[in-house]
Amino acid sequence: MLGPSPLWLTLDFLGTFAFALNGALTAVKAARLDIFGVITLGMFTGLGGGTIRDVLLDALPPATFVDWRYLAIAAGGGLIAFALSRRLDKLATTITVLDAVGLSTFAVLGAYKAIELGFGPVQAALVGTITAVGGGTIRDVMIGQVPTVLRSELYAIPALFGATCVAVAHELGYQGTLAAVGGALVCLIIRLLGVRFGLNAPRVPGED
Amino acid sequence: MLGPSPLWLTLDFLGTFAFALNGALTAVKAARLDIFGVITLGMFTGLGGGTIRDVLLDALPPATFVDWRYLAIAAGGGLIAFALSRRLDKLATTITVLDAVGLSTFAVLGAYKAIELGFGPVQAALVGTITAVGGGTIRDVMIGQVPTVLRSELYAIPALFGATCVAVAHELGYQGTLAAVGGALVCLIIRLLGVRFGLNAPRVPGED
Amino acid sequence: MLGPSPLWLTLDFLGTFAFALNGALTAVKAARLDIFGVITLGMFTGLGGGTIRDVLLDALPPATFVDWRYLAIAAGGGLIAFALSRRLDKLATTITVLDAVGLSTFAVLGAYKAIELGFGPVQAALVGTITAVGGGTIRDVMIGQVPTVLRSELYAIPALFGATCVAVAHELGYQGTLAAVGGALVCLIIRLLGVRFGLNAPRVPGED
Numbered sequence: 219m220l221g222p223s224p225l226w227l228t229l230d231f232l233g234t235f236a237f238a239l240n241g242a243l244t245a246v247k248a249a250r251l252d253i254f255g256v257i258t259l260g261m262f263t264g265l266g267g268g269t270i271r272d273v274l275l276d277a278l279p280p281a282t283f284v285d286w287r288y289l290a291i292a293a294g295g296g297l298i299a300f301a302l303s304r305r306l307d308k309l310a311t312t313i314t315v316l317d318a319v320g321l322s323t324f325a326v327l328g329a330y331k332a333i334e335l336g337f338g339p340v341q342a343a344l345v346g347t348i349t350a351v352g353g354g355t356i357r358d359v360m361i362g363q364v365p366t367v368l369r370s371e372l373y374a375i376p377a378l379f380g381a382t383c384v385a386v387a388h389e390l391g392y393q394g395t396l397a398a399v400g401g402a403l404v405c406l407i408i409r410l411l412g413v414r415f416g417l418n419a420p421r422v423p424g425e426d
Numbered sequence: 427m428l429g430p431s432p433l434w435l436t437l438d439f440l441g442t443f444a445f446a447l448n449g450a451l452t453a454v455k456a457a458r459l460d461i462f463g464v465i466t467l468g469m470f471t472g473l474g475g476g477t478i479r480d481v482l483l484d485a486l487p488p489a490t491f492v493d494w495r496y497l498a499i500a501a502g503g504g505l506i507a508f509a510l511s512r513r514l515d516k517l518a519t520t521i522t523v524l525d526a527v528g529l530s531t532f533a534v535l536g537a538y539k540a541i542e543l544g545f546g547p548v549q550a551a552l553v554g555t556i557t558a559v560g561g562g563t564i565r566d567v568m569i570g571q572v573p574t575v576l577r578s579e580l581y582a583i584p585a586l587f588g589a590t591c592v593a594v595a596h597e598l599g600y601q602g603t604l605a606a607v608g609g610a611l612v613c614l615i616i617r618l619l620g621v622r623f624g625l626n627a628p629r630v631p632g633e634d
Numbered sequence: 635m636l637g638p639s640p641l642w643l644t645l646d647f648l649g650t651f652a653f654a655l656n657g658a659l660t661a662v663k664a665a666r667l668d669i670f671g672v673i674t675l676g677m678f679t680g681l682g683g684g685t686i687r688d689v690l691l692d693a694l695p696p697a698t699f700v701d702w703r704y705l706a707i708a709a710g711g712g713l714i715a716f717a718l719s720r721r722l723d724k725l726a727t728t729i730t731v732l733d734a735v736g737l738s739t740f741a742v743l744g745a746y747k748a749i750e751l752g753f754g755p756v757q758a759a760l761v762g763t764i765t766a767v768g769g770g771t772i773r774d775v776m777i778g779q780v781p782t783v784l785r786s787e788l789y790a791i792p793a794l795f796g797a798t799c800v801a802v803a804h805e806l807g808y809q810g811t812l813a814a815v816g817g818a819l820v821c822l823i824i825r826l827l828g829v830r831f832g833l834n835a836p837r838v839p840g841e842d
Binding site for chain 1 (some may be wrong): 461481482483484486490545546549552563565570572573575576577582583
């Protein structure tokens with residue numbers, strides 16, 4: 219069981235917070251929202267991926283809903299984004315890094331949860347990716363934007379790589395902390411390189 | 427068990443009808459839809475909140491789906507909205523009040539269902555709110571609008587207050603009809619005051 | 635049990651492929667997406683209906699998620715759409731027919747799954763329709779369009795007719811392959827006639 223270990227629980231909380239903060243900030247910039255809307259979108263971003271994960275894995279009620287700490291952390295992230303939205307631009311780099319840590323953690327923990335519940339490696343890789351990108355996708359759909367994950371920057375791909383590392387390592391018999399950390403680092407590094415160099419996945423040939 | 431009592435079942439049906447009627451009318455005004463689209467959006471508005479509630483509470487299959495009366499009432503509300511869409515403007519006040527009754531009923535019944543299934547007060551307050559606003563949010567997302575709940579008027583907040591009243595009362599040992607009626611009245615009054623005086627939750631400071 | 639029979643499994647795979655291919659093509663035309671986005675939308679279109687079906691029927695984890703063949707077929711459909719998007723216009727008729735076959739298969743199999751799990755005829759007809767149109771609806775919402783199913787051509791209605799045929803036949807005691815094929819043909823014919831003659835369901839009276 220990876221989930222309950224203090225390190226990973228801390229990282230899961232950190233990821234939830236970073237996603238909620240970043241998600242709420244994106245929402246503030248894109249649409250005219252009241253305080254309740256900002257917090258709501260922060261909570262969707264922070265908790266949405268884990269909720270979809272638990273629907274697909276038949277692990278209802280969702281862990282992010284049962285444990286009030288996830289709820290409080292996500293609401294807190296949204297509230298901070300609302301209160302400090304004009305000053306948070308200075309923290310853009312920090313927030314991007316935190317968001318990448320959240321992406322990596324969610325991808326790895328999502329894949330492990332699938333493995334622990336007896337799903338195969340394809341499902342583990344897929345559900346890890348969905349856990350990592352699901353929350354931001356719900357947020358984008360709610361504010362009327364084509365989800366970032368579908369059109370720009372490497373966002374889903376690092377998550378897919380990280381989760382796949384975990385699934386493959388498990389198939390090969392490695393299932394300790396090392397494999398998890400390795401998968402998370404793969405995701406983190408690809409994501410940060412993608413942000414740094416503005417990388418994108420290939421588009422449809424012939425489009426301008 | 428509050429759910430099966432005739433009074434609350436009647437109110438739940440009334441709320442479903444009001445939400446479907448109001449949801450379908452909003453859809454007719456905002457997008458060019460055929461009869462099937464209007465009925466579909468009415469059903470989403472009337473049944474969506476209860477469906478999300480039952481996913482979060484692991485009470486699948488959703489009550490609103492198993493009991494054909496919910497399906498028929500929601501479809502009927504949508505059909506009436508389609509047939510009478512040009513005359514219903516005269517009934518705007520009635521529909522707003524019915525919608526507020528539905529909001530109050532759904533918030534209270536959603537919170538009670540969570541409590542009955544053993545969830546804590548935070549979850550009860552949250553799931554009551556989601557039950558009340560979930561259907562309208564799905565409708566808005568489907569017709570390409572930023573959900574009303576995120577940006578204008580007091581809509582989610584009265585639901586949150588009503589559901590919180592129920593959760594707090596239960597924590598303090600009150601769980602009879604009185605607490606439920608109290609929570610519903612709190613929601614109803616705040617909602618109607620919000621409509622009457624055009625109140626909104628605070629926005630991001632500095633926005634025009 | 636209809637599901638596991640080789641004929642229906644083949645049709646279910648074919649429908650998944652057709653939906654993924656067609657869904658990904660629609661996405662390519664409507665929004666600027668990278669390869670990952672196209673495949674993702676193909677998978678949503680091919681697998682989304684079955685996922686909603688299994689949430690409503692409490693048959694989680696979704697069959698489309700547990701069986702890796704569905705995942706692979708849907709991803710393959712999306713990949714082909716991405717690779718050949720500029721040449722697939724020549725195959726428009728073939729793809730439309732394949733999509734109609736998918737619609738019919740999903741409607742009938744969705745209705746049968748509901749019946750097998752003990753749901754009533756209203757639920758069977760409804761869940762068959764949702765299975766058939768759910769994936770395309772999710773796709774449209776994600777790319778910011780009002781779902782086709784709500785506003786144009788006969789798309790949901792043939793599915794509703796096909797699924798209703800299956801439900802009514804089952805109520806009357808017919809549950810063999812003949813009833814299933816009959817329901818599928820009803821859906822297929824109405825759909826193809828709708829495409830051929832550009833039929834639409836009635837709109838709100840008085841709209842231009």
